[in-house]
Amino acid sequence: MNAVSELKTDQPVMKRPGRRGKIELKGISKQFTGSDVYRDFDLDFYEGEFLSIFGPNGCGKSTLINMISGLLPMDAGSVLYDGKTIAQTNISYVFQNYREALFPWMRAIDNIHYPLVLRNIGRKEREERIDKLFTEFDVRIDLNRYPYELSGGQQQAVSILRALITEPEVLFLDEPFSALDYEMTLFMRERIQRIFMSRNTTMILVSHDLEEAVQLATKVLLLTRRPTRIAELVDVNVPWPRNTHTLTEPDFVAIRSHCLDVFSREVARGPRA
């Protein structure tokens, strides 16, 4: 798989609609075994953004997206997507551990069907929607196989297709590529960018890889140690698509090293009581 050379540099610049709703996190609090992970955490950003979340180990990156995606209850606070609650918003979630997130008793194709089955969509319409998605992303995986018969990268690709089939307004990605090798990671980052550029989906990514966090984001959310606050919200104004060349360009490097400075400063502070 010649992943990196597949990148097309002549992609048009993103087209975004005029009005963009706001995503508002207000007063989020969460305790684990009596100690604060979050206390009165606020954050505003806009729909259609690609938000990367980066921070010290154990600061609660996954906890944050699990709360704002509705998988984990919060002790206090609210999340509104353009005024709607999580339950009223169409979201999808891609897990780090694709092995445990796909359903091994279903063929890959049935895994992709499943979210639509849950929405009581008839087989004919499901197949049409899946065909459309596959043409868009040029899927070359044998989807009649069971997940465990596919490679790690293919399994995560199936997870992502399963997440996209419902055309979510918000897509949550929890360290989606951390179990893949570097070649596959670069390829998947390129795929995710294409998806982001071709749709209005808001993307929220947790990453432990700063390069990845900056490469994919319109905004990088840098977090502190617990109780977790915003260290800085960094804009990434680098043109799309961002290929392997981008990773060495001065603008990109400058933003990346700024993020690294902030991160190092937060790590150096040590755990707070």
Add this chain to the structure above:
Amino acid sequence: MSTELTASAAPFDDYIARFRPRFYRFVRFAIGPIALFAIWYVINAAGLVDQRLLPSPIQTIRSLVRTIGNGSMLMDVGATMYLVLQAFGIGAGLAIPIGLLLGSSEKVYRSVEFLIDFFRSTPATALFPLFMLIFGLGDFSKVSVGAFTVWLVIVFNVAHGVMNARQTRILAARSMGASKWRLFKDVIFFETLPQTFVGLRTGVSMSLVVIVVGEMFIGSTSGLGHRIIDAQISYRLADMYASILISGVLGYLLNYIFILIEKNLIHWSGR
């Protein structure tokens, strides 16, 4: 000419190559039983054990062939299997739904865990007198002890299967908006299947044990247990050994059938 020769020889070589590993596997499989019969034969021929206690393997096999031939052995196998399957069916049928329910609420399971572990640890045979009081001396008291034993082991395994279901898969289905019922039927049920099969396989073996013991001591007129004890009392030892062999074959086959079903049904297990 020479090319033709190799071409015609090739399929035969393929044939050999394909069957050789299978042949070796069969040989390895057969070494144990053949060795057992050989040792048995030598002990018997050398008179190391009183021949009145240990008939020769040839006498035993002859008795086996004769009793299978005249249908009496198969009648007893049939009678035992009839009870084994009843006990297993009743036990499993009641255990799977209850195990699913108990497992889905850890709090509820913890409150009955001690009872399940206690009765699981109680020898099933210790319950025979009690069940005879309740259900009388007929076959149903055997079936009920068997069913109770099967029920316990399957409830235990199913409930643990539910409690140990992979959280990520459950979260994945929830993030897609699966209702509780869909989550249960589409995800948790399948997650539980490998552990359920551990319970089913153990259960069917225990069912055989309980029924055969029951046939020995609760007024039976047929079945392998009855046959074994009857042969022992009337000193037909070749028949006794033959019946023990058949009981072993039966237990082995029951287990093997479940392994086959498991392999085909739960293809994802351990992958």
